[in-house]
Amino acid sequence: MNTHPLNPITQEHIDDYARDGVVCLRQMFDAEWIARLQQAASAVQADPKAYGSAGPSHGAMLSISHLFRNPGTFRDFALNSPAGEIVGRVIGADRVQMFHDHLFLKPPLSPSIMQWHADHLWPFTGTMIPNLWVALSPVNKENGRIEFVAGYHKFCMETGSRFGPAGDGTFRFPDFEQERDNPDFPFTFKTWDLEPGDAVLFHVDIPHYSKGNDSAELSRTGLAMRMIGDDAYWCPREGLMPVQGVDLLTQTEGEHPAPCPELPVIWTRPDHEPRAFVRREAQAA
Numbered sequence: 001m002n003t004h005p006l007n008p009i010t011q012e013h014i015d016d017y018a019r020d021g022v023v024c025l026r027q028m029f030d031a032e033w034i035a036r037l038q039q040a041a042s043a044v045q046a047d048p049k050a051y052g053s054a055g056p057s058h059g060a061m062l063s064i065s066h067l068f069r070n071p072g073t074f075r076d077f078a079l080n081s082p083a084g085e086i087v088g089r090v091i092g093a094d095r096v097q098m099f100h101d102h103l104f105l106k107p108p109l110s111p112s113i114m115q116w117h118a119d120h121l122w123p124f125t126g127t128m129i130p131n132l133w134v135a136l137s138p139v140n141k142e143n144g145r146i147e148f149v150a151g152y153h154k155f156c157m158e159t160g161s162r163f164g165p166a167g168d169g170t171f172r173f174p175d176f177e178q179e180r181d182n183p184d185f186p187f188t189f190k191t192w193d194l195e196p197g198d199a200v201l202f203h204v205d206i207p208h209y210s211k212g213n214d215s216a217e218l219s220r221t222g223l224a225m226r227m228i229g230d231d232a233y234w235c236p237r238e239g240l241m242p243v244q245g246v247d248l249l250t251q252t253e254g255e256h257p258a259p260c261p262e263l264p265v266i267w268t269r270p271d272h273e274p275r276a277f278v279r280r281e282a283q284a285a
Helices: 013-019 031-046 073-080 083-091 152-160 281-283
Strands: 020-025 064-065 093-107 115-116 122-126 130-135 147-150 190-191 199-203 209-210 220-228 232-234 265-268
Touching: 013 020, 013 083, 020 031, 020 083, 031 064, 031 220, 073 093, 073 220, 083 093, 083 130, 083 199, 083 209, 083 220, 083 265, 093 209, 190 209
Parallel strands: none
Antiparallel strands: 020 199, 064 093, 093 220, 093 265, 115 209, 122 232, 130 199, 130 220, 147 190, 147 209
């Protein structure tokens, strides 16, 4: 099983993610990792509650999170696969910590639609708050590939526009379905067909959507890896997604989360490489 990306992270990947808030990364994980994860996903499907916590979308599709907290394949993948390195190199981090993982499986003919949303409810602010979605099955238009509004994350970050407790309570997305054919809409819609071993990396603030699975034969299975980099800071608010085992409301707002068993370091930039991240305190000096 590979411990470093099968294919190099390029400057184009870095630039695309910085501009769009989303980038497709082809064939980063070897066949052995994918086979182990596919087998583990089947075990979760057979007994979801034995492996993690049911997400709000659990029902017509499998939606189970925090699998890496338990010994087994998902923990091995979080700690020993190249996922942390892939993320760190694209986002320009020197250290990457695991937040949680989330397995999604849309069975054939599942009507489950993930309406346009962003993952604003994470208990962090900053820029290095990425989601690596690893394809464990073929993903295409028929079985529910994910669509993104490229560049919209910048608007959210620049205006402080967040849903729920971390926002002002009034923010709403425009009707992106109506904007699809609007030639004056300043953002572009992006999506990709994927094969097992491909991944899509996207920012917590980027709007994304997936329709139901119209295929009568092919499930759509993906493992989302939620992580934080150097430029991520506590946002202790009632109603935000908890970090299991951590008292969120006792954390210091604006402080970077210290590594702990609940937020373990999964990649550190090698000492022989120059540092990529400059802390905001140093930038202001």
